[in-house]
Amino acid sequence: MPANPFDLTGKVALITGGNSGIGLGMAKAVAAAGADVAIWGTNAAKNAAAREEIAKAGNRVLALECDVGDEAAVEATFARTVETFGHVDGCFANAGVSGRSGGKPFFEMAADEWRRVMRVNLDGAFFTLRAASKHMVQNKIEGVLAGTASLAAIEASPRSEHYAATKGGMISMMKSLAVELARYGIRAHSILPGWIDTNMTEKTLASDGFQNKVFPRVPMRRWGTGDDFGGIAVYLMSATSRYHTGDTFVIDGGYSLF
DSSP: EEEHHHHHHHHEEEEEETTTEEEEEEHHHHHHHHEEEEEEEEHHHHHHHHHHHHHHSSOEEEEEEOTTTOHHHHHHHHHHHHHHOOOOOOEEEEOOOOOOOOOOOGGGOHHHHHHHHHHIIIHHHHHHHHHHHHHHHHOOOOOOEEEEGGGGTTTTTTHHHHHHHHHHHHHHHHHHHHHGGGGGGGGEEEEEEOOOSSSTTTTHHHHHHHIIIIIGGGGTTSOOOOGGGHHHHHHHHHHGGGGGOOOOOSSTTTTTGG
């Protein structure tokens, strides 16, 4: 074990959806711990702003436009990431979209809406993790794979069954990867955020309904932030977690317990 087991100097982290929210919180933390960082996102302006923020740590940062639901785009962007840094030690499949039920019940959900969420949240994670695991196995890198799931995977999410299905699928995929890839020294985990204040959730969290009914159920008495996920990212990439795999980390301020 090194003198500072949380020193990530020489490591490279890839974080999809790393230009805001949870992904940006992860990216800033691993950069501060010494890692070089690649973030992927679909918004060029947000990518540029995030790159500037992450780069304050003094390490190399690469911000690339990538639609993770596009298989060819993922392959090409991963190749460019490796071309820039030489290797990837940690891959965080964090990119995702929320459901848009419009208040309609499940039995009126359009197939196009179902596929829209599956395309990014599950297909996108598959394409990303497949590229990363292949790279790690072929190059004998004992790295880590992590997928951002949600409490929707373990608690009922009415009128958002498509979103819940993708997040439940994420947990199952990461557990399977943990067993299959353990022989290569590759670890795999899923991360389950609770109610986190991000661009995706800000309108929902600000509503009277959430303020009156949901907020009192959060024991820590605040919404989570992207920065609350920096610690888990550093831990998973560090030497301290080298014998830890297949876990499901719930980070929700105690919401699911209360």
